[in-house]
Amino acid sequence: xxxxxxxxxxxxxxxxxxxxxxxxxxxxxxxxxxxxxxxxxxxxxxxxxxxxxxxxxxxxxxxxxxxxxxxxxxxxxxxxxxxxxxxxxxxxxxxxxxxxxxxxxxxxxxxxxxxxxxxxxxxxxxxxxxxxxxxxxxxxxxxxxxxxxxxxxxxxxxxxxxxxxxxxxxxxxxxxxxxxxxxxxxxxxxxxxxxxxxxxxxxxxxxxxxxxxxxxxxxxxxxxxxxxxxxxxxxxxxxxxxxxxxxxxxxxxxxxxxxxxxxxxxxxxxxxxxxxxxxxxxxxxxxxxxxxxxxxxxxxxxxxxxxxxxxxxxxxxxxxxxxxxxxxxxxxxxxxxxxxxxxxxxxxxxxxxxxxxxxxxxxxxxxxxxxxxxxxxxxxxxxxxxxxxxxxxxxxxxxxxxxxxxxxxxxxxxxxxxxxxxxxxxxxxxxxxxxxxxxxxxxxxxxxxxxxxxxxxxxxxxxxxxxxxxxxxxxxxxxxxxx
Amino acid sequence: xxxxxxxxxxxxxxxxxxxxxxxxxxxxxxxxxxxxxxxxxxxxxxxxxxxxxxxxxxxxxxxxxxxx
Numbered sequence: 001x002x003x004x005x006x007x008x009x010x011x012x013x014x015x016x017x018x019x020x021x022x023x024x025x026x027x028x029x030x031x032x033x034x035x036x037x038x039x040x041x042x043x044x045x046x047x048x049x050x051x052x053x054x055x056x057x058x059x060x061x062x063x064x065x066x067x068x069x070x071x072x073x074x075x076x077x078x079x080x081x082x083x084x085x086x087x088x089x090x091x092x093x094x095x096x097x098x099x100x101x102x103x104x105x106x107x108x109x110x111x112x113x114x115x116x117x118x119x120x121x122x123x124x125x126x127x128x129x130x131x132x133x134x135x136x137x138x139x140x141x142x143x144x145x146x147x148x149x150x151x152x153x154x155x156x157x158x159x160x161x162x163x164x165x166x167x168x169x170x171x172x173x174x175x176x177x178x179x180x181x182x183x184x185x186x187x188x189x190x191x192x193x194x195x196x197x198x199x200x201x202x203x204x205x206x207x208x209x210x211x212x213x214x215x216x217x218x219x220x221x222x223x224x225x226x227x228x229x230x231x232x233x234x235x236x237x238x239x240x241x242x243x244x245x246x247x248x249x250x251x252x253x254x255x256x257x258x259x260x261x262x263x264x265x266x267x268x269x270x271x272x273x274x275x276x277x278x279x280x281x282x283x284x285x286x287x288x289x290x291x292x293x294x295x296x297x298x299x300x301x302x303x304x305x306x307x308x309x310x311x312x313x314x315x316x317x318x319x320x321x322x323x324x325x326x327x328x329x330x331x332x333x334x335x336x337x338x339x340x341x342x343x344x345x346x347x348x349x350x351x352x353x354x355x356x357x358x359x360x361x362x363x364x365x366x367x368x369x370x371x372x373x374x375x376x377x378x379x380x381x382x383x384x385x386x387x388x389x390x391x392x393x394x395x396x397x398x399x400x401x402x403x404x405x406x407x408x409x410x411x412x413x414x415x416x417x418x419x420x421x422x423x424x425x426x427x428x429x430x431x432x433x434x435x436x437x438x439x440x441x442x443x444x445x446x447x448x449x450x451x452x453x454x455x456x457x458x459x460x461x462x463x464x465x466x467x468x469x470x471x472x473x474x475x476x477x478x479x480x481x482x483x
Numbered sequence: 484x485x486x487x488x489x490x491x492x493x494x495x496x497x498x499x500x501x502x503x504x505x506x507x508x509x510x511x512x513x514x515x516x517x518x519x520x521x522x523x524x525x526x527x528x529x530x531x532x533x534x535x536x537x538x539x540x541x542x543x544x545x546x547x548x549x550x551x
């Protein structure tokens with residue numbers, strides 16, 4: 001957490017109302033996301049109890065396992081989930097779009113849409129990851145055959161859970177993570193994982209403060225999954241499951257109704273969160289990150305369709321290092337893009353002395369440096385600022401509003417920074433009209449940039465050094481015992 | 484033992500989590516944090532640096548949110 005965010009939390013706690021942390025939304029939202037609210041059995045790993053799923057707020061579909069400890073019923077339930085999820089995924093593979101050729105590559109095709117799944121909280125993302133792990137190695141044949149769709153569902157759930165780790169990806173979204181990225185509440189980050197309490201702080205009912213609404217939500221509403229309320233487990237669920245085990249008539253329907261009652265609150269909260277987020281304007285780089293999601297989806301859909309193996313239980317040494325390298329580069333890029341899109345995020349860097357904003361007080365437009373034919377135009381811009389600037393002379397700078405105009409620090413004085421423009425002013429003897437900042441104009445400069453960083457070089461997986469375990473074994477489908 | 488209700492009722496920074504406590508550099512009263520940020524309170528020399536940082540942070544928030 002940073003000082004600006006901590007201050008916003010303190011302001012929220014004192015005022016009783018959530019405070020904004022961003023001025024724009026940094027996540028793409030599709031028109032019709034798939035919302036999924038899972039409920040897992042307490043004390044059992046990857047034992048689903050029920051799921052509400054759908055793309056219409058008023059028409060959720062309920063899937064329930066009447067006895068989650070029964071592996072056969074669990075797999076039936078997952079086959080039902082696959083019947084919901086796989087056609088939805090296929091629906092995104094119907095239309096292609098052409099991606100223009102880059103500097104080196106050729107024009108290529110990709111799917112014109114990517115799927116977006118929204119769950120209530122990060123624990124639900126973890127629950128989907130567990131379900132993916134529990135199903136992607138199952139087989140339609142062998143001693144314990146499962147529906148042919150179940151392993152495919154497992155692969156896709158694993159893919160989506162991995163995308164949730166990818167900085168800036170919007171394919172699997174946790175509503176709590178989205179909301180707490182945009183608003184600071186007067187409670188701890190751990191408490192923000194309760195979607196009802198978080199929404200209470202952000203959008204309290206008339207007549208209540210955020211703190212009161214959050215307290216009411218904690219007391220009154222069932223949790224938005226995937227964990228159940230222990231009191232409900234003991235008082236409601238356990239007797240119903242005992243009745244089902246004893247063969248009581250109508251027990252399965254009673255369990256379904258009880259699970260629906262637990263999930264409906266969370267379902268409404270997720271749609272309320274989506275509606276709130278839609279009210280925020282999207283940041284400038286959001287669309288470009290969604291393009292990357294479409295590329296990723298296309299790549300994985302093609303790999304799956306061509307019979308590629310499921311994701312391994314554990315990455316090999318080379319794959320793990322490459323993945324870490326990619327995540328680190330993408331995180332740095334995402335952080336830079338957020339700051340360039342959003343002055344309130346940039347304020348963090350201004351507070352740390354890595355950026356400054358102020359008013360242009362002087363422009364030396366026709367300054368030229370060098371001699372003879374290599375003499376080039378290098379205008380100077382003096383900015384008056386209240387920010388404490390810690391950028392050394394010579395640091396490369398960029399202005400969020402002028403991405404094509406690189407600059408560098410020439411001098412940092414008391415309340416003034418002199419900046420040299422090293423591009424984006426034209427090639428003539430005088431700057432292109434309108435290309436220079438004007439005196440009186442507000443401007444921000446930062447050392448952050450959004451450059452393309454090439455991936456690090458890693459050995460081929462077959463050349464994994466012995467110090468890292470040697471080459472990993474090839475995947476082979478094997479019959480598995482029930483967990 | 485940490486009591487959430489007690490920490491909230493007392494307006495203590497630890498009700499917001501350990502990282503927030505660290506950010507406020509020893510100022511534990513949330514009301515005082517906000518007052519310092521708004522420049523409406525003063526503290527001794529041991530907290531002068533965090534008070535300055537809080538004032539700057541508040542100025543930046545106000546500037547970016549259009550004076551709200």
